Amino acid sequence: MTRRGAGDFLSPHPVVAFIGPFGTGKTEIAISYSLASLAAGRETCLVDLDVVTPYFRVGDYREALAREGLQVIAAPGALASFENPALPPEIGEAIEQREMHTVLDVGGDVRGAQLLGAYAHQIASGQYDLLMAVNPFRPDPSGHGLAEQRRLIEELTGLRLTGLVANPHLGSLTERSHIESGWQQVSAAAESLGLRVAFFAAAEELAGGVPEVGVPVLLMGLRVRLPWEAGTGRAEGK
Amino acid sequence: MTSIPRGTRILMRGNEAVAQAAIDAGCRAFFGYPITPQNQVPDYFARHMPEVGGVFLQAESEVAAINMVYGAAAAGTRVMTASSSPGISLKQEGISYLAQSELPCVVLNIMRGGSGLGNIAPAQADYFQSVKGGGHGDYRTLVLAPWSVQELYNLTREAFDIADRYRNPVLILGDALLGQMMEPITIPEEVVDPARLPRKTWATDGAKDRPRNIINSLYIEEPQLEKVNLRIDARYEEAARKEVRVAEEHLEGARLAVVAYGTAARVAVTAIEEARSGGMRVGLLRPIALYPFPSDEIASLADRVDAILVAELSLGQLVEDVRLVVAGRCPVHLLGRSGGVVITPADMVEALRGLAGEDRG
Missing domain, CATH: 3.40.50.920 (Rossmann fold)
Known part of the structure; x- marks a missing residue:
């Protein structure tokens, strides 16, 4: 799943949270990251903290991921389709288990950050990574720039952003040139924000197109598929 | 002009593409009420209408929103509302009034599972409601059914021209998947300047130095109502010749x-x-x-x-x-x-x- 130093994109801290606007690829990143952590022999738990828009979420893939041995915590049953925070108490317990790697997929852009803020005191009592996924080909519908997003996220969560995840892509039309120009934009943004790029995330099928970027690369087997896309793991749409 | 990148491929959610298309078509008024799975539509208008000096208003209900659409359309403004299945049902009376009053507008239905409150998953069960009238009377809505984010943009943009041409509501029929999914899309450079659109000579936009216009759907005399209905029906016949796609x-x-x-x-x-x-x-x-x-x-x-x-x-x-x-x-x-x-x-x-x-x- 990785190259150039397998596992070196894995956070050494007990908690890692992925945040960023809808469509930057957080859910794909969180799933692939969690599976890589599991494959590296670390006890890992993936938490669906996306309650703002009840579509294309980690919880949708819970059963398939459980078959691969990954523990997923998400709102149960019918509550998963609600747009209000129906959050199981296991989330807080997972965050406090320091020996386990807890991965949080925080959806719903800065509004999702408010929810993450509810767990901030538990997260901040240990060490953590809070990483913002960035896709330069996905304009933030809120119109906020990255600096403003960072300010809002940090203000609303009370946590520090510790890095970016570069995930430049144009869905099914992604070409090598997009990855290259996208990387330039993300690394420039990281520099201006004074943040590191924690890792580069790219779809497995684009592995050959990922340039030498000087940061670890997470190759993702894409899970979030539309019903008409071949290889869908979902027998039926939700 | 809104701040979206133009002339280059970007990723956009279906609901956002619809709202951007409306603004680019010269729509300057949106009235709506929240319902999943179309909430990104009002959200996008709320953020971006002010950039072009337009009106975004969250009404107190779907019924109020469609009647605000009636008012804005009567005044000659390009106007839109959006909802999802149960909310579109609530708007049917207003859509009938708009059609009978020969008022152009665009209505988006991001369909969800029904009947009744149903659920928030994708469905196409509002087909009859869309193409057979929906509300009371002898009217039709012109209905466009996109299948991609790019087509959501293109057809929404065109819907405003069609609505003006036939002086009738045009319905964009999507579903929870089309509204929520993201796909690559190219937003064109050129946008419609509403000030340069042909003047709507029938609009109630001030009668200084001209005879007054009346927007109305009440006709007590039977032959008079039939005459209006036949005039409207002739437009549907014209649409049947020109708008099949x-x-x-x-x-x-x-x-x-x-x-x-x-x-x-x-x-x-x-x-x-x-x-x-x-x-x-x-x-x-x-x-x-x-x-x-x-x-x-x-x-x-x-x-x-x-x-x-x-x-x-x-x-x-x-x-x-x-x-x-x-x-x-x-x-x-x-x-x-x-x-x-x-x-x-x-x-x-x-x-x-x-x-x-x-x-x-």
């Missing part, structure tokens, strides 16, 4: 045809490609306009193929109109799912294999 895939030499729109048509393309790789001669006819209905195109298709499979995320609505125009020329079968369950490509391949087997037998 279909797309075809692999129909040349096909023995079987799928007829489907929107999300069901996307599933059909995957299924048809798989079936064709197995040697089956099958193609797709996709109505892009659902009203006016592509009657001639489907009748002529029925003359060329052995059977038609209608695929819809509803339990037998589109298939009724298809059977009506096929009129026994060939068998017409239904593959329908309901309640937010989406037809899978595997379901459709199996249905096609069944039809091909029947054909051989």
Whole structure:
């Protein structure tokens, strides 16, 4: 799943949270990251903290991921389709288990950050990574720039952003040139924000197109598929 | 002009593309009320209408919103509302009034599972409501059914021109998948400046130095009401000649045809490609306009193929109109799912294999 130093994109801290606007690829990143952590022999738990828009979420893939041995915590049953925070108490317990790697997929852009803020005191009592996924080909519908997003996220969560995840892509039309120009934009943004790029995330099928970027690369087997896309793991749409 | 990158491919969510398209078409008023799965539409308007000096207003209800649309349309403004199935039901009275008052507007329905409150998953069960009137009276809505984020943008933009041309509400019919999914899209450079649109001489926008205009749907005298209705009906006849839109895939030499729109048509393309790789001669006819209905195109298709499979995320609505125009020329079968369950490509391949087997037998 990785190259150039397998596992070196894995956070050494007990908690890692992925945040960023809808469509930057957080859910794909969180799933692939969690599976890589599991494959590296670390006890890992993936938490669906996306309650703002009840579509294309980690919880949708819970059963398939459980078959691969990954523990997923998400709102149960019918509550998963609600747009209000129906959050199981296991989330807080997972965050406090320091020996386990807890991965949080925080959806719903800065509004999702408010929810993450509810767990901030538990997260901040240990060490953590809070990483913002960035896709330069996905304009933030809120119109906020990255600096403003960072300010809002940090203000609303009370946590520090510790890095970016570069995930430049144009869905099914992604070409090598997009990855290259996208990387330039993300690394420039990281520099201006004074943040590191924690890792580069790219779809497995684009592995050959990922340039030498000087940061670890997470190759993702894409899970979030539309019903008409071949290889869908979902027998039926939700 | 809004701050979105133009002339270059970006990723956009379907609901956002609709709102951007409306602004680019010169729409300067949006009235709505929240409901999943279309909430990104009002959200986008709320953020971006102020950039172009337009009005975004969250009304106290769907009924209030559609009547605000009536007011803005009467004043000559390009105006839009959006909702999802139950909310669109609430708007039907207002849509009837808009049609009878010969007022242009654009209405977006991001359909969800029904009937009743249903659920928030994708469905196409508002087909009858959309193409048969929905509200009371002798009116029609012109209905466009996009199948991608790019088409959501393109057709929404065009819908404002169509609405003005026929002085009638135009309905954009999407579903929870189309509204929520992200796809690459190119937003064109050029946008409509509403100040440069042809003047609406019928609008109630101030009668200084001209005779007053009246916008009304109440006609007490029977012959007078019939006269208005016949005038409106003549526009539907014109639309039936000029606004039929279909797309075809692999129909040349096909023995079987799928007829489907929107999300069901996307599933059909995957299924048809798989079936064709197995040697089956099958193609797709996709109505892009659902009203006016592509009657001639489907009748002529029925003359060329052995059977038609209608695929819809509803339990037998589109298939009724298809059977009506096929009129026994060939068998017409239904593959329908309901309640937010989406037809899978595997379901459709199996249905096609069944039809091909029947054909051989």
